[in-house]
Amino acid sequence: MNERIIIETVDLKKIYGMGDIQVAALDGLSIKIRQGEFVSVMGPSGSGKSTLMNILGCLDRPTEGQYILNGEDISGLDKVALANIRNKQLGFIFQSYNLLPRMDALENVILPMVYQRENNLPSEERQEKAMAALESVGLTDRAHHLPKELSGGQQQRVAIARALVNDPVLILADEPTGNLDTQSSNEILELLHDMHERGRTIMMVTHESEIADHTGRVIYIRDGKLDADRLNGKNAKKMKQKLRETMAATVSKGGEA
Amino acid sequence: MNIREVLRVAWKSIFSNKSRSILTMLGVIIGVAAVIVMMAVSAGTEATIAESINGLGSNLLFINSTLTRGGMGKDAQQGGLVFDDVEAIREQVNGVAGVSVDQNASDTIKYGNVSLESISIVGTTADYTTVRDVQVAYGRFFTDQDIDRTTKVVVLGSTVAEELFSEEDPIGQSVTVGTTKLTVIGVLAEKGLVSGTSFDEQIYLPITLVFQKFTPSQFAAMRGDHVRTIYVSVDEAYEMDDVILQVELLLVQRHDVTIETADFTIKTQNDIIETQESTTESFRMLLGWVAGVSLIVGGIGIMNIMLVSVTERTREIGLRQALGARPIDIQVQFLTEALMLSLVGGLLGVIVGVGGSWLFGEVGGMRTVIVPFSIALSFTSAAMVGIFFGYIPARRAAQLDPIVALRHD
Numbered sequence: 217m218n219e220r221i222i223i224e225t226v227d228l229k230k231i232y233g234m235g236d237i238q239v240a241a242l243d244g245l246s247i248k249i250r251q252g253e254f255v256s257v258m259g260p261s262g263s264g265k266s267t268l269m270n271i272l273g274c275l276d277r278p279t280e281g282q283y284i285l286n287g288e289d290i291s292g293l294d295k296v297a298l299a300n301i302r303n304k305q306l307g308f309i310f311q312s313y314n315l316l317p318r319m320d321a322l323e324n325v326i327l328p329m330v331y332q333r334e335n336n337l338p339s340e341e342r343q344e345k346a347m348a349a350l351e352s353v354g355l356t357d358r359a360h361h362l363p364k365e366l367s368g369g370q371q372q373r374v375a376i377a378r379a380l381v382n383d384p385v386l387i388l389a390d391e392p393t394g395n396l397d398t399q400s401s402n403e404i405l406e407l408l409h410d411m412h413e414r415g416r417t418i419m420m421v422t423h424e425s426e427i428a429d430h431t432g433r434v435i436y437i438r439d440g441k442l443d444a445d446r447l448n449g450k451n452a453k454k455m456k457q458k459l460r461e462t463m464a465a466t467v468s469k470g471g472e473a
Numbered sequence: 474m475n476i477r478e479v480l481r482v483a484w485k486s487i488f489s490n491k492s493r494s495i496l497t498m499l500g501v502i503i504g505v506a507a508v509i510v511m512m513a514v515s516a517g518t519e520a521t522i523a524e525s526i527n528g529l530g531s532n533l534l535f536i537n538s539t540l541t542r543g544g545m546g547k548d549a550q551q552g553g554l555v556f557d558d559v560e561a562i563r564e565q566v567n568g569v570a571g572v573s574v575d576q577n578a579s580d581t582i583k584y585g586n587v588s589l590e591s592i593s594i595v596g597t598t599a600d601y602t603t604v605r606d607v608q609v610a611y612g613r614f615f616t617d618q619d620i621d622r623t624t625k626v627v628v629l630g631s632t633v634a635e636e637l638f639s640e641e642d643p644i645g646q647s648v649t650v651g652t653t654k655l656t657v658i659g660v661l662a663e664k665g666l667v668s669g670t671s672f673d674e675q676i677y678l679p680i681t682l683v684f685q686k687f688t689p690s691q692f693a694a695m696r697g698d699h700v701r702t703i704y705v706s707v708d709e710a711y712e713m714d715d716v717i718l719q720v721e722l723l724l725v726q727r728h729d730v731t732i733e734t735a736d737f738t739i740k741t742q743n744d745i746i747e748t749q750e751s752t753t754e755s756f757r758m759l760l761g762w763v764a765g766v767s768l769i770v771g772g773i774g775i776m777n778i779m780l781v782s783v784t785e786r787t788r789e790i791g792l793r794q795a796l797g798a799r800p801i802d803i804q805v806q807f808l809t810e811a812l813m814l815s816l817v818g819g820l821l822g823v824i825v826g827v828g829g830s831w832l833f834g835e836v837g838g839m840r841t842v843i844v845p846f847s848i849a850l851s852f853t854s855a856a857m858v859g860i861f862f863g864y865i866p867a868r869r870a871a872q873l874d875p876i877v878a879l880r881h882d
């Protein structure tokens with residue numbers, strides 16, 4: 217396994233409520249994620265999974281503790297520096313897709329490139345890159361559809377293309393299949409497997425153990441603390457194999473959603 | 474984000490909410506249109522005033538009696554300009570092309586069985602044609618001799634001549650004005666309406682005749698032939714100021730007053746135009762304020778709608794932040810949108826304003842002159858309103874916390 221560490225947190229704390237009632241959403245969490253890992257985060261509702269993802273995603277700052285992303289200490293950076301990191305190093309997949317409703321699929325995928333500050337690409341190259349990303353999620357023919365003209369699964373695939381387009385070192389997905397039926401969930405999972413096979417580091421929150429079973433490592437959180445951290449490599453491979461067989465069968469039956 | 478993209482996003486957002494955008498722009502549209510229309514109307518009025526004052530004659534000086542009671546004794550009761558001043562100015566001031574004076578009356582004029590009621594009678598001097606820039610179409614105007622001898626002659630305005638004589642030649646005919654029989658010696662060429670006076674609908678008599686026959690009581694009561702305004706036409710070869718000074722010195726001497734206690738004022742056409750302009754100027758200032766207020770109201774409308782837009786699009790803002798938008802990117806985006814709203818509003822306002830000005834002219838019968846400066850001014854103000862009132866919403870958007878924004882629904 218690759219030894220390069222993408223995520224390292226040291227005693228991460230997030231305390232909400234500055235008054236009398238204080239809630240420690242994260243209460244001293246230390247984890248390490250290496251390059252190329254596909255990790256699930258599980259835990260009961262309110263255990264701090266989203267809070268963790270937000271901090272890892274540089275959308276929020278920890279109250280205490282250290283966060284080192286791809287060798288860089290994030291803890292003391294200002295808003296602008298954080299925006300730069302989100303743009304260059306991170307790709308987000310949200311439960312509710314979060315596509316901009318007035319833009320078509322292609323424009324949505326182009327969006328992260330629009331906020332690039334270094335090697336800002338000319339418009340045609342952006343289009344090409346976005347088209348390539350859409351192709352990798354199998355939506356070339358929907359490039360000029362608005363989100364409302366796409367199914368939930370398709371919207372999430374556009375969101376995945378968007379998360380990939382700036383070639384991030386880390387993909388963060390907070391319950392990416394939470395709003396989807398089994399068929400669409402499977403499609404998304406397959407795409408995540410593809411990305412993982414091509415070397416992406418992926419961190420995914422889920423509350424379904426069947427989904428978590430697909431990843432090589434599962435982290436359990438309870439009350440903002442690390443509850444368990446288990447490797448699941450063999451099982452994940454089997455799950456992936458099984459998923460691909462089912463998908464192939466549905467496709468041959470012509471059952472595209 | 475480059476400028477093209479910023480503009481495109483702003484345009485899209487405005488365009489996808491057409492009716493709301495139009496309503497938002499209404500204040501700006503009205504403000505800008507108001508500035509343009511009002512300036513066009515006042516510029517039109519000004520031009521009309523200037524033209525009509527110029528139309529009075531050429532190189533004119535207006536000497537007005539101020540009825541200031543300066544000095545002592547018997548003269549103190551009198552003061553003001555008298556008919557003899559006319560003669561004195563003409564003879565003793567260098568550079569005078571003509572001097573005239575009006576004494577107005579009104580009476581019926583009859584010829585055969587045609588009679589016209591309440592015709593304006595202008596009693597004046599021989600120089601009237603030079604000073605007031607009127608042409609004699611047929612016959613002649615009366616002379617100094619006619620004035621001296623109080624000859625019973627009359628010159629007709631073109632409309633009066635036409636109504637009394639139609640096809641007949643009026644020259645040499647006898648008409649009755651009031652109870653006095655007068656001989657028609659001339660007819661003026663058409664001049665139309667100038668400065669509220671219809672030259673064509675008046676008749677012109679030697680001033681001495683008017684004093685004698687048409688205002689006898691006033692003439693007697695004032696124990697002198699007082700006149701209100703003396704018109705001096707200055708020879709173009711002479712300096713206006715020099716002539717003014719001469720007239721001033723002469724009248725001061727004749728009236729036995731000083732410059733400070735003078736019982737007359739001397740004005741040039743330009744003085745009068747300037748006075749008129751300063752009244753329209755203050756009128757315009759007032760209208761400017763009205764326009765300014767509606768622009769501010771428009772600006773508040775924009776701010777309001779932008780705040781709504783920021784709230785509605787909080788999630789979009791959060792997402793853009795997640796994808797790497799810096800606060801300044803968000804701020805620029807919303808500021809551009811506000812600016813575009815106000816500029817599009819400004820543009821529509823210019824169209825409405827120019828169209829409205831034209832309509833006022835064509836349909837409203839009001840003279841309007843579109844002032845290019847008013848377009849520049851109102852458009853710039855609209856832009857400033859957009860930036861000024863767009864700033865707060867844009868700043869609010871930029872300072873949103875990414876997670877709070879993303880969670881918003």
Ligand SMILES: Nc1ncnc2c1ncn2[C@@H]1O[C@H](COP(=O)(O)OP(=O)(O)O)[C@@H](O)[C@H]1O
Binds near residue numbers: 266268
């Ligand atoms: N903005 C906030 N203000 C106050 N409390 C919060 C806030 N966000 C999360 N919390 C609290 O922190 C805890 C962890 O929340 P979260 O990370 O959303 O849990 P999970 O995603 O695992 O369900 C919960 O108790 C939640 O109520």
Ligand SMILES: [Mg+2]
Binds near residue numbers: 267
């Ligand atoms: Mg959550």
